[in-house]
Amino acid sequence: MVSAGREEAGFRFGWRGSHHPGVPADDMWLAVGRDPDGGWSLDACFIGRTPLPGGAPLAAGFARWLLAPAPAGRYEEEFLLLDGEPQSGSQRFADGTLLTVEVLLGRAETGGPEYLQVLLSGEVRGLPFEVCAPLECRRVARAALEAAATRLLGDAERPPGRA
Numbered sequence: 001m002v003s004a005g006r007e008e009a010g011f012r013f014g015w016r017g018s019h020h021p022g023v024p025a026d027d028m029w030l031a032v033g034r035d036p037d038g039g040w041s042l043d044a045c046f047i048g049r050t051p052l053p054g055g056a057p058l059a060a061g062f063a064r065w066l067l068a069p070a071p072a073g074r075y076e077e078e079f080l081l082l083d084g085e086p087q088s089g090s091q092r093f094a095d096g097t098l099l100t101v102e103v104l105l106g107r108a109e110t111g112g113p114e115y116l117q118v119l120l121s122g123e124v125r126g127l128p129f130e131v132c133a134p135l136e137c138r139r140v141a142r143a144a145l146e147a148a149a150t151r152l153l154g155d156a157e158r159p160p161g162r163a
Contacts, residue, residue: 010034011063011152013116013145030103030118032059032081032152038160042081042101044118048092050099053085056156063153066105067146070114076106084122098123105140113139 010033031043032052040052040059052058058081065079082101087093104117121130 010155011059011066011148013148030116032062034059034155034160044101046092047099047101047118047120048090050082050085050087050090050093052081054081060153060156062103063149063156066149067153070105070107070142073110074107074112076104078119079103079105094124096125114142116140116145 010031012029012031012033014029028045029043030045033041033043034056035041040055041049042052043049054061062079062081065077080100080102082099084098084100087097087099088095090097093099099120099122102119102121104119105114107114119131121128123129
């Protein structure tokens with residue numbers, strides 16, 4: 001991704017989609033990258049920035065998962081980015097919220113377009129929640145997805161502080 005005339009490290013992927021059938025599509029995004037302090041974070045249009053405790057190894061695993069060739073027929077695969085991680089200081093989640101974030105990549109029919117979804121679930125004050133509204137999204141541009149994943153893999157494998 002190019003921003004302000006320079007190549008950005010990490011993964012940032014955008015698409016158009018809607019969380020509810022019949023609701024107009026909006027710009028959506030998912031980003032995973034290294035923070036200036038050397039830590040790692042996840043950001044998505046409806047989550048906001050949150051720490052990624054798995055750091056570089058998790059980011060590299062996510063990138064490799066995205067870069068794996070898609071099966072030819074119908075498929076659906078998930079990658080777990082956060083698994084019940086406690087949140088604090090978030091503008092979107094109450095302190096202590098346990099957040100799980102899964103990324104789903106699939107194809108509904110042989111020869112059909114691939115889709116990408118971000119699935120949220122967790123627990124707030126002892127009560128479980130799951131965002132289960134269908135996310136309608138357009139075709140995933142495989143070349144753009146792979147380019148973003150390649151940038152993330154390069155960043156995850158580079159030692160902190162190296163450009």
